[in-house]
Amino acid sequence: MTVQSTTPQFKQNTKDALKNANLQTALRDTRNGFVGKRAAAREKMGVDEFEGLRDAARDLKNHTLANLDVYLEMYEEQVRASGGHVHWAKTAEDAQRIVLDICRKADAKTVNKGKTMISEECGINDFLAENGIKPVETDLGEYIIQLRGEHPSHIIAPAVHVTVPEVRDEFRKAHTHLDADRNLDGLDTLLKEARGVLREKYFEAEVGITGANMLIAETGQSIIVTNEGNGDLSQSLPRVHIVMASLEKIVPTLEDSATILRVLARSATGQDMSVYTTFSSGPRRATDPDGPEEYHVVLLDNGRTDMIGTEFQDMLRCIRCGACINHCPVYQTVGGHAYGWVYPGPMGSVLTPSLIGVEEGGQLPNASTFCGRCESVCPMRIPLPKMMRHWREREFEKNLTPSAMRYGLKAWAFVAKRPWLYRVKTRAAIMALGLLGRRKGRFAALPLASGWTGGRDMPAPEGDTFMAQWKAGKRP
Amino acid sequence: MPPTNPRVALFATCLVDMFRPSVGFATVKLLEEAGCEIHVPEAQTCCGQPAWNSGDRETARDIAKQVIVAFEGYDYTVLPSGSCGATIAKDYPAMFDEGDPWRIRAEALARKTFEITSFLTDVMGVETVAAEVPRLVTYHDSCSGLRSLGVKAQPRKLLASAGVSVREMEESEVCCGFGGTFCVKYPDISNSMVNDKVTNATATGAEMLLAGDLGCLMNMAGKASRDGKQIEVRHVVEVLAGMTDTPAIGEGQG
Numbered sequence: 001m002t003v004q005s006t007t008p009q010f011k012q013n014t015k016d017a018l019k020n021a022n023l024q025t026a027l028r029d030t031r032n033g034f035v036g037k038r039a040a041a042r043e044k045m046g047v048d049e050f051e052g053l054r055d056a057a058r059d060l061k062n063h064t065l066a067n068l069d070v071y072l073e074m075y076e077e078q079v080r081a082s083g084g085h086v087h088w089a090k091t092a093e094d095a096q097r098i099v100l101d102i103c104r105k106a107d108a109k110t111v112n113k114g115k116t117m118i119s120e121e122c123g124i125n126d127f128l129a130e131n132g133i134k135p136v137e138t139d140l141g142e143y144i145i146q147l148r149g150e151h152p153s154h155i156i157a158p159a160v161h162v163t164v165p166e167v168r169d170e171f172r173k174a175h176t177h178l179d180a181d182r183n184l185d186g187l188d189t190l191l192k193e194a195r196g197v198l199r200e201k202y203f204e205a206e207v208g209i210t211g212a213n214m215l216i217a218e219t220g221q222s223i224i225v226t227n228e229g230n231g232d233l234s235q236s237l238p239r240v241h242i243v244m245a246s247l248e249k250i251v252p253t254l255e256d257s258a259t260i261l262r263v264l265a266r267s268a269t270g271q272d273m274s275v276y277t278t279f280s281s282g283p284r285r286a287t288d289p290d291g292p293e294e295y296h297v298v299l300l301d302n303g304r305t306d307m308i309g310t311e312f313q314d315m316l317r318c319i320r321c322g323a324c325i326n327h328c329p330v331y332q333t334v335g336g337h338a339y340g341w342v343y344p345g346p347m348g349s350v351l352t353p354s355l356i357g358v359e360e361g362g363q364l365p366n367a368s369t370f371c372g373r374c375e376s377v378c379p380m381r382i383p384l385p386k387m388m389r390h391w392r393e394r395e396f397e398k399n400l401t402p403s404a405m406r407y408g409l410k411a412w413a414f415v416a417k418r419p420w421l422y423r424v425k426t427r428a429a430i431m432a433l434g435l436l437g438r439r440k441g442r443f444a445a446l447p448l449a450s451g452w453t454g455g456r457d458m459p460a461p462e463g464d465t466f467m468a469q470w471k472a473g474k475r476p
Numbered sequence: 477m478p479p480t481n482p483r484v485a486l487f488a489t490c491l492v493d494m495f496r497p498s499v500g501f502a503t504v505k506l507l508e509e510a511g512c513e514i515h516v517p518e519a520q521t522c523c524g525q526p527a528w529n530s531g532d533r534e535t536a537r538d539i540a541k542q543v544i545v546a547f548e549g550y551d552y553t554v555l556p557s558g559s560c561g562a563t564i565a566k567d568y569p570a571m572f573d574e575g576d577p578w579r580i581r582a583e584a585l586a587r588k589t590f591e592i593t594s595f596l597t598d599v600m601g602v603e604t605v606a607a608e609v610p611r612l613v614t615y616h617d618s619c620s621g622l623r624s625l626g627v628k629a630q631p632r633k634l635l636a637s638a639g640v641s642v643r644e645m646e647e648s649e650v651c652c653g654f655g656g657t658f659c660v661k662y663p664d665i666s667n668s669m670v671n672d673k674v675t676n677a678t679a680t681g682a683e684m685l686l687a688g689d690l691g692c693l694m695n696m697a698g699k700a701s702r703d704g705k706q707i708e709v710r711h712v713v714e715v716l717a718g719m720t721d722t723p724a725i726g727e728g729q730g
Contacts, residue, residue, distance in 0.1 A: 011662070014662070014664055014665055015664055018665075018668055032647075329650050329651045329653070329669055330662075330665055330669075333665050333669055334665060366661060366662075367658075367662055367665070368658065369619065369651045369654065369655025369656075369658045369666075369669075370529060370656075371619035371623070371651035372619055372620070372623040372624065373619070373623070373650070376623055389529060391531075392530060392531030393532075394531070395531055396530065396531030396532050396533075397531075401530065401531065405530065405657070405661075409527060409530055409532055409535070412526065413527060413532070413535040413538070413539070415521075416521045416522045416524070416539055417521075419518065419520070419521050419542075426490075426493065426494050429494075430494045430495070438728070438729050439728050439729060440728040441701075441723055441726050441727045441728035441729065442697075442701050442726040442727075444702070449660070450663075451659070451660035451661075451663035452659060452660055452663065452698070454667065455663065455664075455666075455667030455699070456695065456698035456701075456702045457697075457698040457699075457701045457702045458694070458698055459495065459697050459701075459725045460726075461494055461495040461496070462496055462497055463497075465497060466488045466492055466493040466494075466497035466500035466501070467488065467493050467518075467520075470500070474501070475501070475504070476501040476505040476717070476719070
């Protein structure tokens, strides 16, 4: 693993997150923005049409995954035919090496970057910096967190955990060439300043790295969608363009990409389309007015093909819209960094154990109430709670479930499988508890229940059990 | 046409059995008013959801078999819970492989298993309940009932028929943070979530907070009482059956 995770410390991470006042402010401020926008976009399109598109998108990706080898080869052939290069990276380390080689050959000092989560997964920024190459993030959110020395807390809104005053402070600290007393009130002012600073950097870079929202097998094109246009400048101004993409981003045809595009932005930000949708078709041709001289695609596996044929295959349908994250009440409570690795929220809770191992990432699929809100908004209809449950099964099989939980479950199961014993045991416990709690109706503390009573009371039982009263002839 | 005098097996659920039998009796009352013949199979304990959601498939399957045997002989199985209802109606079939005879029995039971408000309206065609409860309430849509079983309009329709006014809270469809074992595995997150929920509920100014699942209700009632918030927390069937004279959840008997 190239990017260190703090996922095993998930519980501590969440405690810290709950105490972080700035983070809590940022989470509260953004809590219902994406949720409301997605709902409005769905209504605007027409619920039936939108739901039908979700079915079509799911079916399209299922077909693609069932024929992944065919489409990947077709894609590679098309990229080669257009004069580009495809590099297969089995692991994140392979991807690092490939990117570094290309940068060295291009004699790069500076690399501009459009937003790419695959680069995050491979730890490209740190790796390039260690090797004397300066990575410059050009997406505003990514730029902000790069200044702060952080990683994204959200896959489409990387700096969503940062408040506006914090951004202002960061800009004053970083942009020392500007007047120290300048006015930085208002979002527009901040945006303008970032744009001004970043514009100059576009012309310095020898290499531009972007991600890909999709790869099209039929045409060999890669697609990025952005709202800032930074991706276009990052990929068309430098001499060399590197696309970093994971191999499940493939779709069969240009037409198919339209199906995904129609659900992508609506699910993500509630836009009909992102502001910029850019198709890259290889290096600059003789007749093109601009574009890179070299076009490289780094196709990352990093554990994904191992998911094929398992109960986690459906996760490979994910198009990284972030809808599950936006709608997750656990994410809304603790933010993305608490998840401890690259991908937060429900999609991260399924993907992380797949990519870094359940021993390391096993906390995440447990940290869900299975409320199902994620699945209800996923444009690709990925059964996220079901897959989190599958991870819990794997943990149970591997004896990774905490021992207190295991023994508790065993003792409970022993009784629950014997109704007569269950009657006796539950009745004895409940009557005692009922007697103790009847006057106040609740307990402020109970032995073995501090998890519950730490923040809330435990309502007392009414007295006798329903089953005993029913048997004794009580009726309403 | 709604069925005539169906033989309905009541699955009280473990939490109702132990903590709030009055929810069981309220459910019986509503089912009787709707013309059902009530049976309470003796062999019921828990639906097995804690095992299923903890990754212990074997225990979950054993308990499912026990429930299938105890309940398959009736016309319907009805529960005062969307969560346990969804375990039987949605999860039981998934516990057994295709071709396993238990799969067929699980599917058969799943088809005739319903959450109480959904059973009354969707199966029995109940339009109005007998009770008259002119109170102002707010309603929390418990997750499994809402998303797995489509319980949303049914309780509201029945409440309206009892003269109850429902004032909707912000985020009524967002999880309260109970989540079964989640609330003790991740108490800090759970506590923050239920804090949001109770804040939204009390902000409506409603006298009562209702829901259809006792786990969520105990979570919300426990938070409201800890924080000194005045709101009467009850299972929706208590109101629909006109049985609101018992102390509310978490309320003392004086």
